[in-house]
Amino acid sequence: MTVTVSATLAVNEALNDKRRQGVRVLPLGFGEAGLPVHPVMRDRLSAGNGANAYGPVAGSAALREAAAGYWERRGLPTDPGMVIAGPGSKPLLYSLLLEIGGDTAIAAPSWVSYAAQSRLVGQRPIMVPTATGQGGVPQPDLLHAAVTDAREQGRTVNAVVVTVPDNPTGTVASAETVRRLAEVARELDLVIISDEIYRDLVHLGPEGEDRVVVHSPAEYAPERTVISSGLSKNLALGGWRIGVLRLPDSEIGHRLRGGLLGVASEIWSSPAAPVQEAASYAFTEPDELVDHIDRSRRLHGIVARAVTDVFTRAGATVAAPTAAFYLYPDFEPLRERLAELHGVTTGPGLTGLLLERYGMGVLPAVEFGESTDALRMRVATSLLYGESEERRYAALSARDPLALPWVRAHLTRLSEVLDSVLSESPKHASTVIPVRREVARA
Amino acid sequence: MTVTVSATLAVNEALNDKRRQGVRVLPLGFGEAGLPVHPVMRDRLSAGNGANAYGPVAGSAALREAAAGYWERRGLPTDPGMVIAGPGSKPLLYSLLLEIGGDTAIAAPSWVSYAAQSRLVGQRPIMVPTATGQGGVPQPDLLHAAVTDAREQGRTVNAVVVTVPDNPTGTVASAETVRRLAEVARELDLVIISDEIYRDLVHLGPEGEDRVVVHSPAEYAPERTVISSGLSKNLALGGWRIGVLRLPDSEIGHRLRGGLLGVASEIWSSPAAPVQEAASYAFTEPDELVDHIDRSRRLHGIVARAVTDVFTRAGATVAAPTAAFYLYPDFEPLRERLAELHGVTTGPGLTGLLLERYGMGVLPAVEFGESTDALRMRVATSLLYGESEERRYAALSARDPLALPWVRAHLTRLSEVLDSVLSESPKHASTVIPVRREVARA
Incomplete structure (x- = not known):
């Protein structure tokens, strides 16, 4: 039996490790709803x-x-x-x-x-x-x-x-x-x-x-x-x-x-x-919980669409998400550039680069049953709402959650990371390690 | 795949059904600790x-x-x-x-x-x-x-x-x-x-x-x-x-x-x-929980030994329990009498008789990996402490838990059931059904 830790849980734990090391992270890996208990x-x-x-x-x-x-x-x-x-x-x-x-x-x-x-x-x-x-x-x-x-x-x-x-x-x-x-x-x-x-x-x-x-x-x-x-x-x-x-x-x-x-x-x-x-x-389904879920899905939609825009502007193709808190951008249009700049030709190569160089946790398409070559990745947007309960409540009740400083900072950071990946050459290409390996052994 | 519901859970559910039908039950089947949450x-x-x-x-x-x-x-x-x-x-x-x-x-x-x-x-x-x-x-x-x-x-x-x-x-x-x-x-x-x-x-x-x-x-x-x-x-x-x-x-x-x-x-x-x-x-292991566990195991011991005595007096052999809330009496010395009186020659036959005629829930040895012939059974004693939280607390703090009316009533009933099984012939022998079957289908 050779089963490694579920990739979604593994990337979560990898980011927690980075956080403890003081690395700034972009938590886009884990499918947790990112909201407080009602x-x-x-x-x-x-x-x-x-x-x-x-x-x-x-x-x-x-x-x-x-x-x-x-x-x-x-x-x-x-x-x-x-x-x-x-x-x-x-x-x-x-x-x-x-x-x-x-x-x-x-x-x-x-x-x-x-x-x-x-x-x-x-x-x-x-x-x-x-x-x-x-x-x-x-x-x-x-x-x-x-x-x-x-x-x-x-x-x-x-x-x-x-x-x-x-x-x-x-x-x-x-x-x-x-x-x-x-x-x-x-x-x-x-x-x-x-x-x-x-x-x-x-x-x-x-x-x-x-x-x-x-x-x-x-x-x-x-x-x-x-x-x-x-x-x-x-x-x-x-x-x-x-x-x-x-x-x-x-x-x-x-x-x-x-x-x-x-x-x-x-x-x-x-x-x-x-x-x-x-x-x-x-x-x-009492009213107060229905209201809570309505506010949640409004928030999920606004943030997922904003993140979609960032990936689209960077040149990835993305099917517009209409539910939940995920999107699945495809970097296929940027394949040549990624190969030239970083020697990256696979999904795990790309997500490994994002994790190791930028503390950005996302999961490659191969984890979802697609080929290793596919340059697609799952981006989970719900952990952008904030780390504290206060921030999560603020995100839930904000008329414009994208204007909240911590949400805006995450979106800005995401733009910077994608710009940087697509324009610079890395200093530490040798440190690129697929997420799953690293964590399953930890 | 043919897996039936775990026998311990099944006998628990069978007794609950009987209770709902108004049948008096002796709940000796299920390994639940039978005490309130501290x-x-x-x-x-x-x-x-x-x-x-x-x-x-x-x-x-x-x-x-x-x-x-x-x-x-x-x-x-x-x-x-x-x-x-x-x-x-x-x-x-x-x-x-x-x-x-x-x-x-x-x-x-x-x-x-x-x-x-x-x-x-x-x-x-x-x-x-x-x-x-x-x-x-x-x-x-x-x-x-x-x-x-x-x-x-x-x-x-x-x-x-x-x-x-x-x-x-x-x-x-x-x-x-x-x-x-x-x-x-x-x-x-x-x-x-x-x-x-x-x-x-x-x-x-x-x-x-x-x-x-x-x-x-x-x-x-x-x-x-x-x-x-x-x-x-x-x-x-x-x-x-x-x-x-x-x-x-x-x-x-x-x-x-x-x-x-x-x-x-x-x-x-x-x-x-x-x-x-x-x-x-x-x-x-804070003190208050250690004390609580000490009181629990005192109670478990007193009741398990009292139940052991009832089975011993009825003619079964029982290794004295020294931990937990179980005993495992063996009716082998009573094999001939059980065969004569009830045509019972197997463990499931005996426990089925006890369940159907007397609402007494115990599990036959076959459920624990022994042969069907074995006339042994597991008796769990912890559900005798009472059905309400009040009674369970009373049992926990009683100097002499065996003097509590509901505990005494259970023990008396148990003696009566064993006496009756070993001296009378049944009216409804045809209703004997092994526990597991009945519940797995329910």
Whole structure:
């Protein structure tokens, strides 16, 4: 078994090391929502501080009912009996891959952990490219071809993973793309694992309207779509470790449920009880939390677009992000210049240069299942809001968050770094080390 | 993949169902510590209610330092860098088995999840009997023979799991047994996984002295022993999901650490941050928590011995428990009578009868890796302390907890049930159903 630390967590730890060494850093690597815990959630966690029973493996009845209501309000009627909670959506996704077995088709690019988890349970993931602007959803025709091909070679392929809205691109696949994906999955008898953890973080337009509508594969192939979600992104509660699965109310869903509960009971027992109590409240979507999320996604949109502009001005191409707090710039138009100035010809070469010379933490496309050559990188924008709780609150409530001095300083620094990389030659080219290596050993 | 819900969790859920149906139950199935959260731990969790960052995969520096101190005070000097925290010791043990690979030798009887986890990661567990009164430690000679035999058949065997003090027997292996186990493990080059989650729960003697001394294999084979622990048992915080691993500061330990962090980062990321903050405090062992644990283990001992007496009087043989809150009575001396009266000839037959006719939840030996024929069962005594927080506090502070009406009622009921089973013939023999089946489908 040779698994290195998840790249997103690794770059986070690398930047923390640099910070401790007094190096100025640009924290664009880690997908943490970068916002404080809402006071009502703090209170709810405290109210649950006496809860110490393990409770049901699937999570408490209150939590499952609340999560069912959450989906119901999004047009997806849900039986609480078909909800399973876990300590984050990550272990839930792992247990799904373990339970479903066979190989899994995964979008390229996609979140670092799908392919890593797939390998961890002994699979060979089948990476299928997405179309620009349709992040998270394998191109349906390519999916069909790849799965058919793998099956002709004698492989078993049982599932496809999609992410709507998408990490790493911050884009949201269209209804048409999702519908066609669902059609192909049905034709090929694949379970669709739809990671919808960013669902609530669609950016807002100038009039406060949603910039895009999120469509779940569960609308088109309800019998075979498993949805995962959680509170890590919309309420910035990643560190609380709470996720939920919605299984289809179908033969597939009921079969999966029995197996998943078995796996869950042997790997983690149940999510932390006090966290379950707080999460039960959050999934009822009280007004104060809905307002909080609205302010968050307004902020995410404004900052993500501003960062996109900086990369665009530097000469990279970027599909405009419309949800979450990521963008995925492509330095392909600057390939020659990077090779000339720095001898950089690969994604890890470029992100290693940015980390070592400028303390800028981003992740290369290869971490998301693309080729090493690809000069794309994921840029996470949410840690620009500030390091202290005060600054994060200020960013949340600012009419113009880009005018806040620390946000502006980060954006200015980003421009400088990109200008410098694209115009200067480095002094310490020999110190360039791929992020992952360095940290996995640390 | 065919994994049913962990038997301990399943019997817990089965009894809850019966309770809801108004059936009087004797909750002796589930290994929950059955005590309230200490107020200082409630306060510490609340103080951490603003912590929402994922933090390091291995757990916060404060938590790892505190855990290192905990082991240091037990004669095991520990580098905080060799500590890994996780959401319970269960996922830590799972990840260890996954990382170590090969097959694993496991004590019979032993906690239900070792063998289940071993199968879940694709292993064929090698069950090795323990000696009476030496629970949790495979008999060293039998271990040597079993591993040698398996290797001669071409199998790879890389690890052995031990439990000191033991679940399910409540006994503590002697220094001599542990030392010989460690010797054999070294001779066969096996990693020793030592589950010491009950370490702090040694029963107290009449003068308040520890009834036994716990010896860790880490004393005898420090280079190859991984210790797991947590707060689920000593502080009754099972529902908080926090566990810790102590890796050896050796080549084996450093190799495991890298792999484990990779696995952890892909399966669970980190334990819940507010729980980590509270746990950091607990592992420093402040006086008020030490006092609380002392009162707990006094109570555990008194009740476990009283329950042991009831089983002994009924004619079962029981090795006297000296730690934790379990005993493991053997109905072998009553085999003929059980066959005559009820046609019961197997462990699941007996525990099914007890559950269905008397609402008495215990787990048969087969769940702990012994044969179906064995008429042994694990009896967990900690849920007898009461269902409400008030009663549990009363039990903790009572000079004579056996005089509390609800505890006495449970013990009386237990005597009645055993008398009845061993003297009457059942009216509803046809309703006998093994516990596991019933619940896994529910």
